[in-house]
Amino acid sequence: MPDAITIRDASKYFGAHAAVDGLSLDVPAGSIYGFLGRNGAGKTTTLRMITGILQPDAGSVSVLGGSRPEDVRARTGYLPEENGLYKDMRVLDMVSYFGQLRGLGRREANARARTRLAAAGLEANLNAKCNTLSKGMGQKAQVIGTLLHDPELVVLDEPFSGLDPVNAEVVLSLMKQFRREGRTVIFSTHVVEHAEQICDSVVIIDRGQRKRAGTLAEVKAGANRTVSIDYEGDAGEWRELPGVESADDSGRHAELRLRPDADTQDLLKALVERVRLRHFDTGEASLKQVFLEAVGADHEAA
């Protein structure tokens, strides 16, 4: 199956500033793909190029079998980070309108809007004006409107922004459902844990450039091994321990990043002499670690 999205050496400039700089990536069809990066890294600009809102100044972006993004709008759904409602419009009319913008006929859009709003518990609000909806209800209406045309490619910019854990879980479930339906979902976030929970593949972007990309396993493989410990006592300077490159110390819990040549047995012996160990676990790097390594080193260098 061809990739859902193919980006080759894409760049986008705003004046002298390169928001995206020579970015290349492939998003497999039918997967959930995460765009990770700090604020201002270029995630939103990339998503806007994928949805056709912006055109790259260099390179190419093709979606859904090699088409230009603006040619496949009827097959793409996009929910931006900042999304709003037509306050004076009726809920049903607004949702139907968004569906019609994506190519649905008026009657079809109205019927789908009516059904899906009712399924989402908004049946009583169909004829109400959008400015009467609560925030949560408004977000539901927005999502329904964005996806009314059942797009093959779903693009979400910071979908977890401002959500409580319960609603965040709802969004995660929705994404999994899309994947089961064979749709491709891409979303941007700077909350790495969400991406680790659900993504098949990720790309880490910093300063408009790709830092790491691939499946979770591929991305983590290049990262340092870690040892996770629970302890009591004063461990002193972690870097003095054999094989330890750096550490995240929370007080009684620490994540130790090891150098590639580190011997975990030597480390265990050294730890036993310093602290009272409750838990000692070797494992692969977390996505957060990978993320921090990818963007943190550049940040420190800067």
Next chain:
Amino acid sequence: MKLHDVLLVARRDYVAYVGRRRFWISLLITPAIFLAFMLVPGLISQFHGARHYAVVDHSGWLLQAVEQRIEGQDFAKLLDLAAQGSAASATKLPATWSALAPQAAKLDAASRATLGQALASGAPAPTDPAAQMIWRQRDALLHWYASLTPDAAARIDRSLYVARFQRVDTPAASLQGATAQGKLDGYFTFPKDPLAADAAYTYASRNLTDTDLRDWYAGAVSAVVQARRASRAGLSSDEARLLAQAVSFQGQLVTEHGHKAVTAAEKVAQWLPVGYVYLLFISIMQIAQLLMMSTIEEKSNRIAEMLLAAIEPSDIMAGKTLGVAGVGVTLVGSWLVIILGLLATVGAALSMGGVAAQILAGISAWNIVWFLVYFVLGFLLYAAVMGAVGASVNNIREAQPYMTPVMLFLMLPLILMVPVAQDPTALWARVLSYVPPLTPFMMMSRSAAPPPLADYIATTALLAVTVVIALVAAGKVFRRGLLNAGAPPKLRELMAWARSR
């Protein structure tokens, strides 16, 4: 450009505006203002009541002559009402006058005017049989008029002088005090020799800006004095009237085919361009601004990015422009229908109904076609600019600096409107017609001349090209501006957006 997407956006915006209560308020408020202009002055004058005045007559004869003249004019009006014979006139007139209707109807207006003066002054009885029958009722008519109060007169007809002005006998020593206290609106003083060339007449009042009383009485006194002067010079009244008659030139319209007398409708038509320009100005000013405000609304409501992801920015802009144009056509069309209807109905009651007929007769198909062409192109041009402004800012306050040059271009035609209408073939008027932002207004201002066909074609072509450039540039600014949430761009940056890919 996808027509489906354009029409979808247009429909949404049109329904969004027309469905709002404030649209209907603005639709009704302009005709309401027009209606107020028609009715309020009359209502205020009713509320004001009759003006009270006094006269100090040092001549000993002028006051009586003026009173007779005024009475004669009122008698003539009453005879006119009786002659109308309509149900409305009959119910207003007392029996004394309505009984004279058959005789009054047999007389023409000039005869009724002469008879009215004769009834008031006691001049020799007329020879006409119908006038004689009315003359026989003179004593009863004079008695009735003498007992007529201003309120009773106003119920018959507000144009009767006795309804509007009431002379009050006031001792000379009390005049100043009575006027200062508001018991009198003013008092007139006649000199000893009113017919002298340097005769000094005075009018004293607490409010000299209210010229209604003064102008009316001055007219009545002038007529009497002029007639007396003519009589003293040995001239008959006809000769005196001829002496006083001013020269007037009848307008003749010159065309390529010759010249012809100008009809009343054509006289109205010569000033119709002023109406066209006002209509253009109001339409473009109000309606194009809707586009700016709707765009600002979509930005502030965070809808813009969702629209940009679904359809092309140029389609969004075209759709919004079309939707707003529809709102404008609905608004302006409704105003025209309501205002012309008011002129024909309420205006007819106020003797203005003929104005509507003259306006309609003066409107030519040629002018309508070009008005529509220039309205559409002018609206598109200003809509493009205002749409771009709306996309570039985050609120109305930020839009103000951009609106200043736009308003300048919109106000300039209003300032030039009358000079252009007076001299539509002037070189400067022709040159300004080729400045695209001014073209619609200048060409409609010149339409009474009318301009050569070459000017119509060339200015339209130039304007159309400008509109296309403006729409393309505005589309680019629209695309960039909709996503810009920071400070509004400076002019140089805005130009860069317009030239960008």
